[in-house]
Amino acid sequence: MSADRPDTRTLELRDVTVRYGEVLGLDGASVAIRPGRVCGLVGMNGSGKSTLFKTVMGLVVPDSGTVAVMGLPPGIARKRGIVGYVPQSEEIDAQFPVSVADVVMMGRYGRMGFTRRPRASDRAAVVDALERVELTEFADRQIGQLSGGQRKRAFVARGIAQGADVLLLDEPFAGVDKRSEATISRLLRELAADGKTVVVSTHDLRALPALCDEAILLLRRVLAHGDPRDVLRPEQLARAFGLDVLAEGD
Ligand SMILES: Nc1ncnc2c1ncn2[C@@H]1O[C@H](COP(=O)(O)OP(=O)(O)OP(=O)(O)O)[C@@H](O)[C@H]1O
Numbered sequence: 001m002s003a004d005r006p007d008t009r010t011l012e013l014r015d016v017t018v019r020y021g022e023v024l025g026l027d028g029a030s031v032a033i034r035p036g037r038v039c040g041l042v043g044m045n046g047s048g049k050s051t052l053f054k055t056v057m058g059l060v061v062p063d064s065g066t067v068a069v070m071g072l073p074p075g076i077a078r079k080r081g082i083v084g085y086v087p088q089s090e091e092i093d094a095q096f097p098v099s100v101a102d103v104v105m106m107g108r109y110g111r112m113g114f115t116r117r118p119r120a121s122d123r124a125a126v127v128d129a130l131e132r133v134e135l136t137e138f139a140d141r142q143i144g145q146l147s148g149g150q151r152k153r154a155f156v157a158r159g160i161a162q163g164a165d166v167l168l169l170d171e172p173f174a175g176v177d178k179r180s181e182a183t184i185s186r187l188l189r190e191l192a193a194d195g196k197t198v199v200v201s202t203h204d205l206r207a208l209p210a211l212c213d214e215a216i217l218l219l220r221r222v223l224a225h226g227d228p229r230d231v232l233r234p235e236q237l238a239r240a241f242g243l244d245v246l247a248e249g250d
Pocket of ligand 1: 052
């Protein structure tokens with residue numbers, strides 16, 4: 001593969017800088033993430049995790065550097081449904097008057113054309129995704145009437161129904177119950193085993209080695225990328241967080 005031609009199997013950022021006015025969201029971030037593995041994205045508050053996801057989704061345009069999602073520019077990859085994003089729960093409007101099944105069906109919109117009329121295959125994908133996140137019995141309930149963990153699972157189901165090759169999950173374990181955490185962890189493993197690229201941002205450093213095959217340590221740029229046990233070595237964490245996080249009991 002040529003050094004400057006994007007790899008069609010890889011999610012790749014090269015020297016990506018994103019500015020919000022005076023503030024740097026990312027500062028020369030470079031990384032290549034391969035499919036078939038669960039990849040954890042860790043870094044302190046404000047280290048650029050959400051910015052990295054939004055850049056991969058084409059929702060934020062870098063000031064410099066390049067992003068290729070399976071060889072495609074991010075905006076095109078998003079429109080083709082190749083990349084899916086499960087946002088942090090705070091960004092989800094719980095009052096939205098739609099059912100859980102409606103939310104999951106939104107993952108199929110990209111395939112339906114402008115009429116948005118679901119076909120049998122769309123309905124089957126929704127039923128399957130709800131089953132996989134163990135929410136079948138809640139299909140007709142309004143999205144706001146779920147617990148935080150159940151709601152998070154509904155949005156993971158939307159990503160699964162979409163059939164995206166690349167799935168980005170922003171803090172899927174924040175504020176969720178044990179059952180949701182276990183269900184989501186199992187699903188991430190299954191998706192990776194299916195050959196998907198799975199990137200999950202998390203603050204839970206202790207859970208990382210069990211959850212992820214590899215980890216990325218971010219501080220506006222990529223400080224380390226590899227086996228979670230190497231990435232989470234105390235000297236690395238001190239660079240990323242400015243203190244010995246595991247020893248401090250957090
Ligand atoms: N829309 C925006 N306008 C201005 N600054 C922003 C905007 N979005 C993010 N930033 C800033 O960019 C930097 C990176 O933020 P980002 O949200 O990507 O970090 P994060 O690692 O996801 O943080 P957290 O763990 O708190 O969610 C921060 O300094 C943040 O304040």
